Amino acid sequence: MTAGNSSAQTLPAAAHAVAGAVGGAFATWMFYPLELIRVEVQKKGNTTTSPNSESDECTEQKDGNTAKESQQKMPRSESDLECFIRLYKQQALYRGASSMVTTMLISSFITFYALEVTRKSLSMLQKGNHQQKQRHVRQMQSLQKHIKFLEYILPQSKMGMSLLSSTLTGIINVFLTTPLWNGTRRIMESDVHVAPGSPKKPLREPSLWEMMNHISKDEGVLQLWHGTWSSLLLVSNPAIQYFLYEQIRVWVLGIKNDRYHRRQLVHGSRDNGHKILQLTAMEAFAFGAFAKTIATIVTYPLQLAQVLIRLRKNEVKNAGASSNGQDDQQPLKEYGGIFECLYQQYTRGGFTSLFQGMNSKMLQTVGQAAFTFLTYEQTLKLVGKVIESST
Structure with a gap:
């Protein structure tokens, strides 16, 4: 994340973690309604295309035109605008927002901290291979296998090292924050609201910690890590995002450094070595949006599948609880x-169905990523100035 910037490289990993956490939490709060709309649209769309509706239709064909009438009565998919209006009337646009912001705050802190630590550690390992060969000649026999192992697994290019560090960061983040995301999703997918004008007060929304405690007591502690393996497949999303952002960042800062030194030579002034070049707010916004756009398009079907499986x-759990031993309908099966x-999903709706709900997802996730990196860069500047002034 910080290659090509001398100031950022001198800052401790905790500074990057704080800046990333502030940026992630702020951007999540801004774009939370769009995330909730995406979840609602996917939930409604998946419900209306369940196998039960198909079996019911086949049964009703025995009565002539009954199937056509049932198709006309079948609810159509809800648009993003209609979902927004419905949630606004229900005063539920920020249902579960506190849990999501808390989760993103912790997740972003872990991500940016782990990203800095892994990047610096891998860089030191790569540089230390040749130094160990020269300094420890007598210990070569015991270290030879380990050194060769590192040479085989560690990428030799900076781009490869950046991609590896982003991937490792994503894996660490998945194992540490999956319980938080599971609790947050349960709260978001719940329907705790009261119709407009109702004199009754809505049920109190459970906190993130209460929901996690409820899951662990009723379903077991391991259920908090449900979906971990599928989430590991989605590590590709942040890996691509952070990799692209870092590469663009390094390239732009390299151009800025070259231009700065050229101006110094033209004007005959000497570079004191303390000039710090940073990305502007618009550059950070644009680069973050571009990186997230590419990552989202590439990995969106996997994200959709994760939501639909859950x-x-x-649905299977609720159908089993409400069946009461009735076997008239074809049982709903899990994926x-x-x-x-x-x-x-493809057989039901074709290729476009693999990107169901991506409109709101793109607007939400790209805008959120852009504001995350914008806030991250600005907060990092502020933290850097505080650290420099205190030393």
């Missing part, structure tokens, strides 16, 4: 995995 599991979910 929603189908809830066998991500690829089965994507295949069924």
Whole structure:
């Protein structure tokens, strides 16, 4: 994240973590309604295309035109605008927002901290291979296998090292924050609201910690890490995002440094070595938006499958609880995995169905990422000035 910037490289990992946490929490709060709309649209769309509706339709064809009438009565998918209006009337646009902001605050802190630590550690390992060969000649026999192992697994280019550090950061983040995300999603997907004009007060929304405690007590502690393996596939999203952002950042700062030194030579002035070049707010915004756009387009079907698998599991659970032993309808089955979910989604709606709900997702996630990096860069400047003034 910080290659090519001398000031950023001297800042401790905690400074990057604080800046990233502030940026992530602020951007999440700004764009939270769009995230909630995406979840609602995906939930409604998945419900209206369940296999139960198809079996009911086949049964009703025995009565002539009954199937056509049932198709006309079948609810259509809700648009993003209609979902926004409905949530606004229900005063539920920020349902679960506190849990999401808290989760993003912790997740961003872990991400930016781990990213700095892993990047610097891998860089030191890569540089230390040749130094160890020269300094420890007598210990070569015991270290030879380890050194060769590192040479094989560590990328030799800076771009490869950046991609590896981003991937490792994503894996660390998944294992540490999956319980938080599971609790947050449960709160977001709940329907705790009161119709407009109702004199009754709405039920109190559970906090993130209460929801996590509820899951661990009722379903077991391991259920907090449900979906971890599918989330590991989605590590590709932040890995691509941070990798692209860093590469663009390094390239632009390199151009700025070259231009600065050239101006110094033209004017005959000497560079005192303390000039700090940073990305502007608009540059950070644009680069963050571009990186997130590419990452989202590439990995969106996997994200959709993760949501649909979780929603189908809830539907099967609710259907089993309300069936009361009635076997008239074909039982609803859970998806066998991500690829089965994507295949069924494709057979129902074609290629475009693999990107169901991406409109609100793109606006929400790209805007959120752009403001995250904008706030991150500005906060990092402020933290850097505070550290410099205190030393």
